[in-house]
Amino acid sequence: AALSSALPIAIENGEIYPVFQPQIDLGNGQIHGFEALARWNWYDLVISPDQFIPVAEENGLVRQIDLEILRGAASFAVELGRRSARPVRISTNMSALTFKGAGLAEDILDILFETGLPGEQLTLEVTETVLMENWGDFHDVLEVLRAKGVRAALDDFGTGYSSLSYLRQLQFEEIKIDRSFVVDLGLDEQTRRLFAGVIDLAVGLGKTIVVEGVETEDQARFVVEKGAHLAQGFLYSQPLSPTDASAVFVEGS
Numbered sequence: 001a002a003l004s005s006a007l008p009i010a011i012e013n014g015e016i017y018p019v020f021q022p023q024i025d026l027g028n029g030q031i032h033g034f035e036a037l038a039r040w041n042w043y044d045l046v047i048s049p050d051q052f053i054p055v056a057e058e059n060g061l062v063r064q065i066d067l068e069i070l071r072g073a074a075s076f077a078v079e080l081g082r083r084s085a086r087p088v089r090i091s092t093n094m095s096a097l098t099f100k101g102a103g104l105a106e107d108i109l110d111i112l113f114e115t116g117l118p119g120e121q122l123t124l125e126v127t128e129t130v131l132m133e134n135w136g137d138f139h140d141v142l143e144v145l146r147a148k149g150v151r152a153a154l155d156d157f158g159t160g161y162s163s164l165s166y167l168r169q170l171q172f173e174e175i176k177i178d179r180s181f182v183v184d185l186g187l188d189e190q191t192r193r194l195f196a197g198v199i200d201l202a203v204g205l206g207k208t209i210v211v212e213g214v215e216t217e218d219q220a221r222f223v224v225e226k227g228a229h230l231a232q233g234f235l236y237s238q239p240l241s242p243t244d245a246s247a248v249f250v251e252g253s
């Protein structure tokens with residue numbers, strides 16, 4: 001209850017902001033881009049999105065947050081791009097509820113225009129909830145944004161129903177394999193086979209495969225060997241402040 005009454009003011013005051021976790025290109029070891037993850041500084045606490053995103057969803061504030069994080073991430077990428085020879089790609093998370101109601105595509109286009117971020121440098125991450133609850137809106141928004149080069153990623157793949165038909169029906173450019181999958185790689189052969197099969201299938205469909213939650217060298221070796229394209233996880237880096245994220249990107253270029 002305290003969170004829910006503090007949230008609108010926090011948004012207003014800019015207390016909700018993105019941190020940036022590197023996504024590593026497994027082909028060359030360079031930082032490909034960053035996933036923007038929301039954080040909320042509330043007094044001395046840093047509140048996790050697992051706590052405040054559900055509250056924002058209940059209070060009709062989640063679109064505002066998703067767009068604020070997108071705006072922050074876009075500004076970050078544009079600014080860092082000025083100091084770097086190669087483009088900075090960013091992914092941001094969009095709640096299924098964010099797709100409900102009119103005007104989302106226009107709001108996102110406005111942010112691209114105002115910050116100067118080329119659409120080709122942006123990926124929107126959504127979970128399969130959006131496909132079950134809001135497929136039509138999602139499809140319409142993506143149709144507009146794709147014309148600008150914006151990509152879509154299916155996040156947390158392997159956790160929900162993850163019907164394989166989603167992979168076929170919808171033109172996700174990227175599939176993000178959930179970290180719960182990765183945790184089990186060391187435990188059993190069945191998971192390793194399933195993982196390898198899913199990667200094969202998705203690569204065969206022309207998707208970019210992002211593996212989340214890579215924490216050990218063994219996991220990294222396995223996902224590289226199986227042909228994943230990008231990886232994210234504590235082995236490479238925690239989510240970073242804009243200053244630290246810029247530094248590692250420029251150093252590694």
Ligand code: G
Pocket residue numbers: 036037038048049050053062065066069093094095
């Ligand atoms: O960063 P962390 O691992 O604590 O994120 C927890 C969850 O919160 C993840 O599932 C992530 O997708 C979600 N999340 C992080 N940032 C945002 C955001 O800006 N918008 C939405 N809708 N979800 C987010």
Ligand code: G
Pocket residue numbers: 021037093155156179212213214215232233234235239
């Ligand atoms: O659901 P989504 O992919 O958006 O969630 C990303 C979340 O995963 C972030 O909150 C981030 O802090 C967390 N995360 C990123 N890398 C790792 C990792 O290697 N291990 C664990 N346990 N969590 C991670």
Ligand code: MN
Pocket residue numbers: 035093125155
């Ligand atoms: Mn995500």
Ligand code: NA
Pocket residue numbers: 155156157176178179212
């Ligand atoms: Na995920």
